[in-house]
Amino acid sequence: MKRIMLKLSGEALAGEKKTGFDEETVRGVALQVKQLVDDGMEVGVVIGGGNFWRGRTSENIDRTKADQIGMLATIMNCIYVSEIFRSVGMMTNILTPFECGSFTKLFSKDRANKYFARGQVVFFAGGTGHPYFSTDTGVVLRAIEVEAEVILLAKAIDGVYDDDPKKNRGAKKYDEVSIDEVIEKNLQVVDMTASILARDNKMPMWVFGLNEENSIVNTVKGNFKGTKVTV
Numbered sequence: 001m002k003r004i005m006l007k008l009s010g011e012a013l014a015g016e017k018k019t020g021f022d023e024e025t026v027r028g029v030a031l032q033v034k035q036l037v038d039d040g041m042e043v044g045v046v047i048g049g050g051n052f053w054r055g056r057t058s059e060n061i062d063r064t065k066a067d068q069i070g071m072l073a074t075i076m077n078c079i080y081v082s083e084i085f086r087s088v089g090m091m092t093n094i095l096t097p098f099e100c101g102s103f104t105k106l107f108s109k110d111r112a113n114k115y116f117a118r119g120q121v122v123f124f125a126g127g128t129g130h131p132y133f134s135t136d137t138g139v140v141l142r143a144i145e146v147e148a149e150v151i152l153l154a155k156a157i158d159g160v161y162d163d164d165p166k167k168n169r170g171a172k173k174y175d176e177v178s179i180d181e182v183i184e185k186n187l188q189v190v191d192m193t194a195s196i197l198a199r200d201n202k203m204p205m206w207v208f209g210l211n212e213e214n215s216i217v218n219t220v221k222g223n224f225k226g227t228k229v230t231v
Contacts, residue, residue, distance in 0.1 A: 001220065003042040003116065005143040005151045006033070007135070010051035010077055012156045012210045019051050025211075026084045029154075032216040033121060034088050041220070042116040044146060045123045046139040047081060049073030067131035074135060075100060078125035091120040097129030112146050122146075136190035137197060144201045151198075151205045152219055153189070158209030159227035160189050176228045179205075189229055198231065205229040 008029065015022025033043055052073035053066075061069075075096060082092040093115045095107040104125060105111060115122045127138040143151050162185070163171040179199040182189050189195065189207055198205060208219050208226030218224065 001041065001149050003044070003146070003148045004220065005044045005046065005139060005148040006216065007139040007151060007153045008045065008047045009155050009210065010048040010073070012154065013047070013077065013081065014051035021051070021080055023084065026081055027088065029210070029216065030085045030088045030090070032214060033085065034090055035217050036220055037090055037119065037121060043121050044112070044142065044148060045078070045081070045121060046135055046142060047074055047077040047125070048135045049077060052076065064131040071126045071129070074127060075104065075125040078123040079103065082123050085121055091118070092123060093120050094123040094125050096126035098126060109145050133193065134191050136194035140190065140194045140197045140203055143203055144197070151203060152216065153205055153207045154210035154216060155207060156210065158212065158225065160187055160207050160229065162187070174227045176230060179229055179231050182229060202231040204231050
């Protein structure tokens, strides 16, 4: 495996605080990614914004404006996490689908490939740049565009279940499930738009728990304990 796309949950990066950042958690992620980069792997990263903003939380805010706030939340997350990555010895760059002054660079496939070729971790912030599309859709879109081999979905939950395991103790965890079944049963691995985009472009996704010890490295190196979503 040469190139992967890692999707990190904003909430997971907040740790037990549930909001903002937990530096120890982020540093743990950085040290794992560094192992992959040192082994010659190309790593792209997308981060959700849920540690700062969860969609439209007020009826007084227009949906488009609410989504724009969410896009900015993902940029803040990427700037922070990028700096923690740099602190452990990696080089990084942040790409966005719209201009952010000198904070980021404007996304293009050629630019992303140039950074990958230099051994840099590339953060894809700002979602798709459009309202009504989540970071789920953003990560699938970017993974397809830069021809990643797989999307790693690092979540607060350790895989895909047939029901909500927080509400149903008897919920069954899948070791492997097809994207068609995910869509048919609305298993909510990613949102429906992202699921259909992944299916139509044959982009596999591996879902696992971020908080399990060394989970990112273990997932890539074969000691996988989550759920593989096949295409």
